[in-house]
Amino acid sequence: MSSSQLFGISTLTYILAMIIYIMYLAFRSSKIGTTATTITIIGFVSQTIAIITRWTESYSQWTMLTPESTFILSVLRSAPLRNLFESLIFFVWCLILGYLIIEFKYKNRSFGAFVTPIAGLALAFIDISAMSKEIEPLVPALQSNWLLAHVMMSFIAYATFALSFSTGLMYLILKAEKRTEPSYIFWTVTTGVFIVVLTAMGFDYLKYRVVIKNPDILIKSFLFKASFLSESSVISIISWLAASVFIFVVWRYGHILKRIIGSLSISPDMLDEITYKSIAIGFPIFTLGGLIFGAIWADQAWGVYWSWDPKETWSLITWFVYAFFLHSRLLRGWKGRKVAIVAVLGFVAVIFTYLGVNLLLSGLHSYGGLE
Amino acid sequence: MEETKKQTILDKVWDFFTSVTLAVVLFALIAGTSMVGTILEQNAEPEKNINILVKIFRIGHETAHSVYSILEKLGFMDMYSSWWFTTLLFLFAANLIICSIDRLPRILKLIKEPVKPLTDEQFNNIGKKGLLLKGKPEKVKDSVGAVVKRSGFNFSETKEARGYQLHSEKGNYTRLGIFVAHFSILLILIGAIIGIFFGFKGYVEVPEGESRTFAFKRTAPLTSTEETDMQPILKTLQKTEGNASETAKHMGIDEKILRKKMNRYGILPLGFSIRCDDFSVEFYGRSNMPKDYKSWLTVIKGGKSVPGFERQKIEVNDPLIYDGITFYQSNYGLVPGAQGLFLLKLTSKTGVSETKQLHLGDRFVIPETGMEATLADFSPALSFKPGGTPFTSDKQMTNPAVLIEFSGIGQTKYSGWIMKRYPETWTLPDGSTIEPMDIWGVELTGLQVRKDPGVWLVYFGCISMSIGLFIAFFMSHKKLWVKLVEEKNNTRVIFALTANKNRPGFERKIDKMIALLGRPDTKPVVTGKSGGGKR
């Protein structure tokens, strides 16, 4: 089987797992839970095989184009971390691995319903944006071990941040009491927007199904064009209304979700602990891999270790948000909910660093464009 | 009176800078303002940012113009070097320094203070585990001590009423980890400042075979008078190997004035000469996507090439450093109107071959055939229009080709393009071949030139920050107390522990120790909770 077929299988499996985890939340049957875990593991195994297959495919391409390259160099240069598509796949892989570790360590499945949607969103994004899945030759600036280490460690850190996002959000759901409370409003709106964006992107995909060559075109001509930014003002108004109503419904009936999570054997303290621990692992990795290795690579390739280009600046912003998180725990009266909000915002910054900069802002980084 | 008042103001300032609250506020401010700086394009032409404002706020061009001028006055168009952003960074540094100084004595005390035996009350307040061992405390002590020691804890012991207490700690220096991490941020900032004040960033293009003694940094656009004024300076700099004072002498002007002018024109004198001996670019297959490009550079000082810096190869991700100045392969292109030197390998049908160095317009003879030929034309990127007319399709040397015209005696005149990328074009009708080996002198290499005396401090700070963070997050200060209490000729061994990080991991280690000593008690010694985690 080719790697793209295997990736297709793992995508379908993860989306199935997401549905079953959500069913598990609703019905709490241990049979459903075991099924969800099994399916996730199947998805993980097929994704692992897919990544290895992809690696061998790009290895043979690399050695064909660069016969003089040594074995180790060829293996490194063909590592599947070479473009946006491959890095998203790697991110999902790390995320699922981290999730499975937590599921086994804490013997609790209810996180699944909160982690698998992130994986689903990432994979759906790959198909919606129809980014290039081709194995392309590397331009000289990208032929660097620093870059390889930088990308790999960044995505490991992003996966830990995604986990802390899920547990932080769950913590907020469990802890927020009144509908007028800021933390309640925050989690309902965040969750609402998350689902709305996912759905709108789904509509775009259903309507256009085109291969978009370039992020500019994606933004200008396709993104949300099937809903919010539709040519037809009727559709546009209906979309905005539907989104507002949906977010209102999440806000109005959010306590149901709270009751469901509350009835699972999961304590806010445990969620807080997992949030902190994920960030405590992710932060040093992000510092070294994301910021320092990135700076060293830029220094080697461009002759400047820091140039305040949007991608760099957004990594720094993300870093500061997580530094904010780590220090806000030291402040009096900042335990719990406020800190969890910072953890959730941190991941929003991650998403922006990763996708927003490529899609919305242009930069010196040629790496990671949708092309 | 005066004295105490001063004291309190100083105290207040000090307190202000020791607070983590300030740190958190600064994190938020720096992150928030940086976001603005990524939306507005920094150091761009006004039109660009006005358009961005129009797009974001959906306002008219007029309004956008006024918003722009306000933002411009506030420094948002070159935000990261604006006074208020610099102030934020400065406050941030002050916060870090003062907070660290303030906390260091307490941290050192925690590190230096030897672990003391616990009182019974303290013992009861921390979580503990235990077991009962046969024999009197004096006897049991040795085996317990051996196990504790094997886990890496050096202990001291205290005699108590009904037995002994062993007390020990490990990893007390890991408390310095976060101090090191914070301090490293300062090192990085200092390194960056040194780079800004004593370094430069520039760019220079060197054609194959030529040399340069200066680079250019970015400046505001020059007027045409300034352009004209600049030329003699560049010429003299070429003669003096980029020596500013020599240049001033040669030109008969004051050195200070010269330096001012150079600063305005963005001229960065190198103090030596850098020559591009050769440049080469390879593409993936027959595509126009570069696979690798490299230059061979020679450093020349005092008219002679410097040993060890002759024909040094540089490529992307692999620069050359000389005298604190780094040359990065960053770009390449064609020299406008360059003539070039062509290296052709001529092989006759019978295999006799000969290599020729030729200029455009030169005549040569194909060996053995006596056929005469002229190197008539050259194109760096030859393509053919649908009708078959050749044209140059690219500003890079993606498909170099030479036009050869033959004029053999008694033969019809024949001419054809020979393309480096397509070996099938090398063979002539009579079976002999012309292989284009190299074309030299038509390409130029674009070099990023940087001097940054602070970079090593930045790297050092990065390394120590990583080490500090890894210590802070993955290592901990552990304390262990073991109480040996006589109980009817047997000994009850009780373990108590604290750790400032990862307490569960430490507890598992203690469980292992207990397992080594014997079966753990079925009955817990005290039904206390595992409290007292962080100390």
Ligand code: HEM
């Ligand atoms: C971007 C800059 C900074 C980074 C990356 C950073 C990083 C850290 C980290 C990772 C920790 C450990 C947190 C934990 O264990 O959960 C920490 C603790 C701390 N930081 Fe920072 N920090 C920064 C700036 C500052 C500043 C400006 C202050 C000034 C007040 C500060 C004061 C503290 C204090 C007081 C602690 C607690 C130390 C302890 O537990 O002994 N930090 N910092």
